[in-house]
Amino acid sequence: MTMGAPPLLEAHAVTVALGGAPVVQHANLALRAGELVALVGPNGAGKTTLMRALAGLLTATGDIDIGGRELSELTPRERARAIAYLPQGHVFHWPMEVAAVVALGRHPHADAFSGLSQVDREAVSRAMAATATEEFTGRRVTTLSGGERARVALARALATEARVLLADEPTASLDPRHQLVVMDLLRQAARKGGAVLAILHDLTLAARFADRVMVMDRGYIVADGPAGDALSPARIAQVFGVDAVSIDTGEGFVPIARHPL
C-alpha cells in the first residue's frame, strides 16, 4: 500500500438526505490504490446511500474528490471511466449473451456510433479471464446460476478498468465457495492498483479479506481501521447488538457472531 500517494477517492463531510431525512451524516473517508476496504453496518445504516453518493448517483453535500477533481465537476462519462459501480442483486433484464453484457463495461469509453475498439476488446477479454467467465461467452446471461451471474456482473464492472470499484453486497446470496471466489477477485482488482470498496454483511469475510474495515451506524462512520480494531467484540456489540468473539485463525483475528444481545 502506498500511503504517500494521494488517495484515488476522498470524501469530506459528505451528508446525504433522502426525502428530507439525513441518511448519511458527515462521512469522511479515503480510498487508496491497492486497498480493499469493507463497509459494514446494520440494515438501514446508510451504506448503500453512501456508496451511491460516492458513485455520483445521488446529490450529496460535502466534497468528494476523484483523482484530485471534484466529483460533481466531472461529466457523466468521465465519472463513469473513473468509478465502476456494481449494484446489489446482479440484475440482467434481457437474456443477452455474456460477452455483450461484459462489454457494457466499456460503455463509458465507446463513442455512440462505433462498435468496440481493439482496446475495448482487450479490456473485455482481461475482465473475462480474471473472472473465469470466458467459458460462458456465448451463453445467455439469464441461463447462468447465481454464482456465475455474480462473476459476470463483476466482469462487467472490471471491464471498465476504472481505478475505483464500488461493490454493493457483491457476495449476497452466493454459496460459501462463490463468496470466497468473489472476495478473492475483488482483492486481486485492488492489488492491480485499484481501490475497492465493498459493502459486506458477513463480518468474518470482511475481516479476512479487507485491508481496512469501515463501520457505519445510523448514518455515521463510527470506525475506520484494521479489522482487529474496527470489528472488536465491543464495537460489534454496540453497533450490531450481537455478542461476538474474536478468534485467531492463524492468519489474524476474525469475529464470530454468537447470539443477539
Place this chain on the structure above:
Amino acid sequence: MEEAVNATGRKDIKLNMALAALVAALGVLSLTVGPAALSPRAVLAALIDGDGIPGIIVRDIRLPRTLLAGLIGATFGLAGAALQGLLRNPLAEPALFGAPQAAAAGAALVIAFGLAGATSFAVPLAGIAGTLLAIGSLLAIAGRRASLTVTMLAGLALASLAGAAIALILNLAPNPHVALEIAFWLLGSLQDRSYDHLVIAVPFLIASWVMLGMNAGAFRALTLGEDAAASLGVDIERTRRAVVVGVAFGVGAAVAVAGSIGFVGLVAPHLVRRMVGSDPARVMLPAALTGAALLMAADIGVRLVPGPVEIKLGVVTALVGVPFFLAMIFSERRMLEGNPAS
C-alpha cells in the same frame, strides 16, 4: 471473444439486408396491387415515366400509400423497441399506453371542429401533443421504479381516458358527416393518402427515428438496471425525455395521417429479438424494418380481400396483434407473476 464480436456484426448485417430486401419486395408488390390491373412491367414503366392513367395510379395513388405504410410501420417498430428498451420489458407497446388513442383524440379535435384541414400541419401537431400527454403522464404516474403492473394499469387508464375524449369529440362534433368521417378514420387506413400526407408526416417521423436511435446505447446499458446504467455514464432522465418526445413525434404524426394503428410496436421487435441476442440496441434497426414489412404486408392484405368496403388497416393490425399479445402474456406468465419490472 473478438471473433464472436465480428460474427455478431456480420450476422446483424445479413439479417438487416434480408429484411430490407423483404421490404423492397413488398414495396414492389404493393405498387402492383389495386383495383386497376397493371402488370409489374406496366407498373415499372408508369413509375419511371409517369405517363397517362397508369402513371397517375402508380405514382399518385399507390406510391404514397406504399411509402406511408413502410415509414409508419418502421416508426411503430422502432417506437416499440425503444419503449421496451427504456422499460426493460418486452410487453411495452405504444398502443397499450394509450399513445395512438391520445394522438387520435388530438387529431380528431382539430378535424371535428374545423380548426384546420386534414392535410395541415396542425393535425400531426395535435396528434403529437396528445401522445406527449399520454406517454408523459404514463411515465410520471408509473415513476422510476414502477412495476409492470403499475405501468400497465396506468396505460389502461390513459387509453380509456383517450377513448372517452374521442367519444366526447364525436358526441359534440358540429357536423354529423365529419363525425362519421372521423369514426372511419379512427379505424386506421392508408386508403387515398397523397403526397400531402407524406409531407406533413415525414419530418416528424424522421425526428422520431433520430431521437429514439440516439438512445440505443442507453437502452443496452439499462439491461443492468437504472443505477448501473447511470454509473456507466447514461443520463437516465435525458433518455426518458428523449423516448417520450420521440415516441410522441412518431406515433402522433403516424396516427395523424393513418388513423389509429396498434400492435406493430409489440410484434415487430418480438419477431427479431432472438436473432440479435436480445440486445435492446441491436434490435432497433431490424425491428424498424420488420415493422415496415408488417404494415406493408397488412396494407397489401386489406386490398386483396374482396368485398364492397376495404377492411381498415388498424382493424387488421389489432386482429393480428391482440392474439399475439395474449400469446406473449401466456408464454411470459412466470416472469410476469414473479418479477417486478423495476
